[in-house]
Amino acid sequence: MNTNVNEAGEKMYYFLNNKIDLNSSGIEHAEIKRLKLFQEFNVNAKIVTFGYDRFAHRNIKSYGLTDDDYINMYDYFAGTIKFKSRVMTIDQLPLPKFAKKVRTGNGYEIYDESRKTMIINLLTNSRQLDTVEYLNGDGDCTKKDLYDFRGFLSVTQFYGTNSKLMEVEQFHKPDGTIYCETSCAKRPDFLAVTNIQLTDVDGTLYSLMNLGQAFTIMLDHLNKADTTSGEKSTFISDRSNITNLPMLNMKTKARKIEHFHNIHFRDYWDPMNSPLTYPSIANTDQLRKTSIVVVPTEKQAKDMRERLQTRVPIVAIPVGIVPKSQLQAPHISMKQRTNGKIIAVARLDYQKRLDDAINVFTKVYQKNSNLTFDIYGYGNDGDNGKEEKKLRELVKTLNMENVIKFKGYVQDVNKVYDDAQLMILSSRYEGAPLCIVEAQSHGVPVISYDINYGPSDLIQDNKSGFLVPDGNTKLLEQKIEQFFGDKKLRENLSQGAYENAKRFSPEGVWQYWDKFVINQNKIIK
Structure with a gap:
């Protein structure tokens, strides 16, 4: 079992999202502000992300976050939530002795006599490996290695010779062990994941149909690790279309909160009659599994209560927080x-x-x-x-x-x-x-x-x-x-x-979280 997440077994608040990009949207900015608010009031919280991003630990630092604030699904299964950065250069690749290296603008081209066999890209203004492309006799890429910016091979992608589309993706631990393999197939408008072979942190091998199932497995692990005195942790889904269903499908008991950052209906001028845009509220069975629904304004909360007629509490909590320094x-x-x-x-x-x-x-x-x-x-x-x-x-x-x-x-x-x-x-x-x-x-x-x-x-x-x-x-x-x-x-x-x-001072916004979420922890399960 992975024990480097929350060894103290303390109750946690997990904010679920897809990615933290350098150019994140308002949802991510609001989530980061909330994380800092929880920290200011000494409540344990972390951001948990679903999507693969080999630059994530660089990105979070630009928002003033540390590795202690962040858990990514791929990091979790790879055991790299906290990984000390190292430099991995072209000299560490097992290239043939006879290979000819030709320096390019941002890396190298590798030749076997006159045939180009590899393209090696480095991170900008760095010796650190970024990607390595392997070429066939026709000059097409059949395999591509992607390196985490912290200095280890993270993913290998295999491409079809005829289709030139990615068919298999293998995810590596720093020691080279493959912990996840996804198979892909072309659909009319997109490339679909058709099967996932995942080796869990306890060695269990899963055959999954979608990555949401893998996210659910990780969330259950986090919840089990945090259990203390019979109380469970709280999971807050900030990206409804990505993280909400995996949260609701958890097998362990937990508080599950859906946080809407946008309107919840299709036709923006008609909140009472327009089709609902999220299955988590349109589907009664899904809504029933939710402990609380949070929206940013009282007007939206009122409209949603009137529309849904549900017993699930729907509360308004401001998303904007102005730091004391400002x-x-x-x-x-x-x-x-x-x-x-x-x-x-x-x-x-x-x-x-x-x-x-x-x-x-x-x-x-x-x-x-x-x-x-x-x-x-x-x-x-x-x-x-x-x-x-x-x-x-x-x-x-x-x-x-x-x-x-x-x-x-x-x-x-x-x-x-x-x-x-x-x-x-x-x-x-x-x-x-x-x-x-x-x-x-x-x-x-x-x-x-x-x-x-x-x-x-x-x-x-x-x-x-x-x-x-x-x-x-x-x-x-x-x-x-x-x-x-x-x-x-x-x-x-x-x-x-x-x-x-x-x-929208920290104290002003915290009173809402304290009233509707923190102090309800023993009431709403």
Whole structure:
């Protein structure tokens, strides 16, 4: 049994997710803020992830996390939750003595006389191995080794000679032992995992149909290890479509909480009649296994209670948390900021309706050429960058490329907020956008459409920003003009934003977790 996770046998709170990327979304940022909140109040908690990521332990450090804060499923079965980094270079590969090495921009090409047999890639500005590709006589890759950035062979992928698609994937422990092998087959629109051979930490060999079953096995192990005085640990699923079913399928008794970060129905304008988007609440048997449902706002909690008519408690807990250091930071006046600087912090996604913001800003700019608009966020891989391309084309068509700038993803947006005078949120729907709380904590007023859900709970209308009826571009335009036409209003709303952010202090948010989750630990099983 793996005993390096929680040797003290203490009760834990596990936050379940898919991955922690360098450019994580609001869900991951909210989860990390929650982890630090639990730590501040001396409650044991860890983030547990489902997806394979050989750079995960590098990524978490960029958020101020350590290996003690994080458990990944593949790390768990490989025994590498805590693995001391080492340097693994090309010199450690068992290359033939007669092989010719040719240095390339980021690695080497290996030749057997004139035939290229291998391509070796190194991590950027490093001697550390990244990937090794093995080529057949036709120059096609038939095998690929992927190295964990900590310095060990992590995965070997095998590709079909004719299909050139990955057919088998083997996962290695640092000593070379294969602990997991997945078989894949081509489907019309994707590559499907058809079978998984998993060797558990206790040596048990499983034949599984999907990786969710492997995740369930690991969660049960974590729960068994944490049992103390008859009490079980708590699992909180933050990615409903990925981690919720594996959590509900656990065989050991535990508290199972589903945390929604977005709306729970398909048609964003119709919460009472639109089809539910998550099986975990649409399926009565799944919902019955859930101990608590957590949503970000009371309005969503009310709608969900009315819609589901369930005995499962549905509670609202804010996701935005403002650290004490920010609450105590000196206030930055409007005159200290870049004059006319407007920002949006949002993914370049259909949901965010940034075309509205761009069109409205363009109209306001015709009357006030001192304004600029910076958009911070990355494109959506799910639509192959279609929305991003559309937005960039719109800006080009409007001839606003010198005024409207796409700034991409920025990990630390504190400087961005400190320099901005106003933020616009034009989304079609939300759960509770973190950017509103973050902006207000830096004294940036927010003008937002009044949508489901979040803005009306987070913004104090006419005090810390403005709420505009959903889709009312004319009024949105008028509010921006009003804001920049009145110096006193700008300062008042900025101070109102600073004041409103106090509601989301660690103590303010912790009282919700304490009331609905921590102190309910012995009541809800």
